[in-house]
Amino acid sequence: MSVIVTDSGFGPDDFTGEILDLASDTAPEALEAGTNADLVRIDFPSSADGRGFTLARLLRLRGYRGRLRARGHVIADQYAMARRAGFDEVEISDDLAARQPQDQWMFRADWQAHDYQSRLRG
């Protein structure tokens, strides 16, 4: 089972539509904004592997407006990065959710504050 983290905290995975899964080593030229999937899910095999952040940002830059999920070894401290990079939510394992409970994720739910990049991009 897994837990879905959003700005409002932990919740169950209630998504039933078509999912497009992307590995962290997906080639950037293969990223299609015009996917028919209802949800694009990008894998994080390790919290040290930051490729998913760039993949998410590229998808958004290319116009993808659908639901975007980070799945795998994302830690609470990366929640703000994930949101800023364009993800809507993070999917984590029950084990990780037990070790890093909701309050640690909510600590960074203010991801829109103190953001140099949005300030510089205008």
Added chain:
Amino acid sequence: MYSYSDFDAAFVAERNRQFRAQVERRIDGSLTEDEFKPLRLMNGLYLQLHAYMLRVAVPYGTLSAAQMRQLAYIAERWDKGYGHFTTRQNIQFNWPQLRDVPDMLDALAEVQMHAIQTSGNTIRNVTADHFSGAAADEVADPRPVAELIRQWSTDHPEFQFLPRKFKIAVTGSQADRAVIRAHDIGLRVLERNGEQGYEVIVGGGLGRTPMIGKTLTEFLPKADLLPYLEAIVSVWNLLGRRDNKFKARIKITVHENGIDEIRRLVDDRFAETRTAFSGVDQEMLRAIEAQFAAPAFKQSGTEAYDTAYDADPVFRSWADTNLTAHRADGYAIVQISLKAHGATPGDASAEQMRVMADLAEQYAHGELRVSHEQNIVLPHVHKSDLPQIHAVLQQHGLATANIGLISDIIACPGMDYCALATARSIPIAQQIATRFDDLKREHEIGDLKIKISGCINACGHHHVGHIGILGLDRAGVENYQITLGGDHTENAALGQRTGPGFPAEEIVGAVETIVDTYLDIRTSAEETFIETFRRTGMAPFKAALYPEKEEKRDAA
């Protein structure tokens, strides 16, 4: 100088609050050490051989007097009363306790400083020419753009978990005092047809695979900088190797894919990233530039300087080596050597920091710089104040007249502190400095850069030293390889190995042999070591260093 906006101050305060919570969660076990590691690294906290080490960013090497005083306070309050200035213009505290680090960060925030992104696989502290705003040969002060890059790279959501660390250096002069060709990205501010822009160099680096950076674009319009940088790092984040950390740096990515392919990928990505920038960053840059306006230089005579120069040989010697031409009449750039013979290169005691802060406040428009050569710079000093400054420096062990000379050695911390080191660096630097001081020959030898690293990661920049020394571990015994002919300037070059290495007890003698050879074969006292090496090549030095081998070859 730059002063924090409310946004900057709130950002740092919030970041410190987060790190305080992270430290608590590490202590209560909700973060594993593996998970805590990248978080502490993003906040400058290393685990060294004996203790934690806190690396504090000195953005583009610029410090105010108040900041220098606070560093002295931190050194005394939470460390052992000294700090170590590094080749990346940072300061390191070597003995903090984990539980004290959040308080140290708050103390830094009081003077608008932080330790954010001074380590970890992220964009590191941006470095710049330590003579910025003072050098006579400058096109533009590179610090405003360095500050813009600091803000852009800080907490960048895409770039906190890169394949490896990423270092950017900026210069505003043709003469390169920031080693920009040995950085992941080097920027040079230049002017073309009255318009300002940047030469962008990519893929330089030292370490175990040293590379001189290649020019990605000869002229990037000023307004394109941030989206262009974002394109470079974005391309590398996906393309850089994550299977082998020794092949992860962008220099390897550039080497394996070729500069033309990287340029094509960056140009394509830039077409995407630039659409996200409205241009407001350029307005912010203009506001930053205004904060770096030159101080009001005074117009007055330099008689006091001239008199002291003529009358006092000790002052004259110091003035000859430690001063550099300033852009303003009657002014000089002062380098304060942190390389007293026999001392640890780059270390300053809390008392010395306070003395330098006081001098900056009284005589130097309140400003100091940290040089990548691990010295402190007073960038704007009127010459008439130099005799008083020199007298104060003398009282505190800070008047060593050796800038650019053989004892002005860059050395990494080596096995005395560093968990990665394979050999000691500091004691070798101390022995070389002491030996040549005893011989009273360093002024005769002239301009000669010795750089020492205690392992192949090359923090001591040995590849670009005129004489580079690399300490290795050979079956449990320290062994030092020598390279000659490296150059850290705009003529960047990597040194060539002389041959087999030398044990610790022979390395100082080997350096002396090299220096003696140079003195023998130079055409005149005006021909510097590096010029001689370029003229003669390795042969005469090799023959002097390995005489037996040469004899054997002759006999064969």
